[in-house]
Amino acid sequence: MSATASAADAWMRIRGLTKSFAGELALDRADLDIERGRVHGLVGANGAGKSTLIRCLAGVTTPDQGSVTIAGSELQMGSPQASERAGLAFIHQELNLIPHFSALQNMLLGAPKVTRFGMIDWKRSGVAARAAAERVGIRFPLDTKVSELSVAQRWLVMIGKALTRDASMIAMDEPTASLSEPESEQLFAIIRDLAAQGVAILYVSHRLEEVLQLCDRITVLRDGRIVSQAERGALDKKGLVRAIIGHAIRTPDARDRLAADRGRQPVFSARSIAWKQAVKDVSLDLYKGEVLALGGLVGAGRTEFAHLVAGLARPEAGHLELDGKRLDVANPSEAVKAGIALVPEERRSQGVMLQRSVAFNINISTLKLLRSVPGLPFLSDAKSRRQAESLVAHLGIKTPGVTAKIAGLSGGNQQKALIARWLNAGTKLLILDEPSRGVDVGAREEIHDAIRALARSGVGILVISSDVEELTLLADRVLVMREGRVTGELTGADITEARIIELSYHDAHDDQGEAA
Incomplete structure (x- = not known):
């Protein structure tokens, strides 16, 4: 179908869709047309209304007002079965x-x-x-x-x-958040093939480059309202970011990079670490106050290495050091006692406790410090509340209050709460696996600020990210891995997307062969 298809030709017509939760507008009179045979991008900050719109289309949420017609027939709202019968399929961000x-x-x-x-x-x-x-x-x-x-x-x-x-329409919510570049390109080929066959694709992603590359039309939501709709090529990334957050985003320059004291002893060292076929002869040093990032494709061995450091598995060869002393931890509990903490990639299933409060999730690592009487297993509610409120304010966590369930927070604010968990816990080394996965550009910037603040306090930070741009914005130093080995190290002006991608496909054996 032509990119200039008119609203009259639209296969799906969304008119005046409105939904409120507890008096707050989540979706405000949304009008949208979706044509078959096209890839329609839907972008916006966390809380902009994207999920509410999708849940209305899926029949999970019933809108307060508005209608949806598909091929001329009105869709029964609030019925997942009706949505499925109408040919709508949904792939949600959280793996179901x-x-x-x-x-x-x-x-x-x-x-x-x-x-x-x-x-x-x-x-x-x-x-x-x-x-x-x-x-x-x-x-x-x-x-x-x-x-x-x-x-x-x-x-x-x-x-x-x-x-x-x-399905006549497939809605995809952040499908490439954990895919490597080749896997993402494979998905894009599938999407283009489906569109060529007449399937409508509703594509939701915080990865703006892929939205600009893939989508025939892009709709931007902000505060529940549709603020921009543009055909392919009408917006560049800066314009898209401005539409999403309402202002231009700050881009850190070299002066924002943290200056680690590399003249002293490393806070953490790994020497010739090996584990199964996933990690092969990895050695590195991490200094106090430094943000060291591990780049590479999915399957490069980065997460497996992090699990070895965090006590989720034990190295089969080599050794680890913390503050110059041999480190041998048998489980995550021992790692935490030693001063090592991990914020995992799957924050909802492995990080936060969704049905507990914001305060509980933040304070759980420091419960001993919050006792009413030292030595007795009774917590001081006042101490717990004060610490949680202080950390919420320090990191700018947006929440109705520290007693609210953390499940109600956006992904970005849940991630900041996980970082806050370790601020007062005597952490020496914090490992963050895909810290900004599934969050919008504004929340990513806030998470980066929180990470830098933690580094400035003296904590060594080890970041794993498949988002190449994130590595260039956040890291003081980047080690790139491929097939379990470190293929190169980048510092300063050498930390560029091109160099990281080049090393991600670089075989470490090539250097060994040249050296020989």
Whole structure:
């Protein structure tokens, strides 16, 4: 379909969609047209209304006002079954998979092929799922349990699951957040192929470069309202950022980089660390007050290395040092006692306790300091509240109050709460795995400010990120890994996206061969 398709030709027409929660407008009279055969980008800060709009389309949330028509027929609102019958499929940001089921079972869950007697036709279902897996580029056996898959592989299962359904529209929420560049390009090829077949794609992402590259049309939401709609090429990244946050974003220059004292003893060292086939002969030093980043593609061994440092696994070769002393931790609890903390990639399932308060999530690492009487297992509510409120103010965490459940906070504010958890805990080394995954550009800047503030207090920071731009903005030094090995080190003006990408594809053996 032509990029200039008129509203009259739109397959889906959204008119006046409005939704309030507790008196606060989450979506304010949204008008939007979606055509089949096009990739429609939906962007905005956390809390801008993107999720509310998608939940209304999915039938999970019933709008207060407004309507949605699909191919001329009005969609029954508030009914997931009606949305599915209308040909709408949704891939949400948080992975909705059953860990002990296989990839195949997860792909077929809820929509298997059936016989004329109503029984599951496993043969036809398997053929359909394997065809979808082939289109997504899944290379692992489909009988593999989801619990054994990486985050990137789980995302591929989610995408394959959507492809087993003959959907007229597929909404994708942050599908590339944990994918490597080649995997992302593979997904983009799939999306273009689906669009060429007449499928409408609603693409939600905080990665603005891929939105600009992929989408035929981009809609920007801010504070529940649609503030901009533009065809491909009408906006550049700066213009898109300005529309999202309402002002230009600050870009740190060289003066913002933290100056680590490398004349002293490193706060943390790794020497010839090896573990299975994931980590091979990794050595590095991290200094007090330094932000050291590990770059590379998904599967490079960065997360596995972080798990070795944090006590989730033990090295098979080599050794670790903290403050010049040998470090041998058998579990995360011992690592925390030694002064090492990990903020994991999957913050909702592995980091925050969603049904507990903001104060509880922040204070859990320092409960001994908050006792009413030293030595007795009774906490002082006043101390707990004061510490949480102080850290909330210090890091600019947006919350109705420290007693509110953390589940109600945006992803960026949940991440800042996880960072706050370690501010008063005597942490010497903080490891952050994909710290700004799934957050908007404004929240990313705030998270970076929080990380720099922690480094200025003397903590050594180890950051793992697949966002190459994030590495250039945040790190004092970057080590790039590929296939378990460090392929290069970048400092100062050499920390550029081009050099990081180059080293991400660079074989460490090449240097060894040249040296020989």
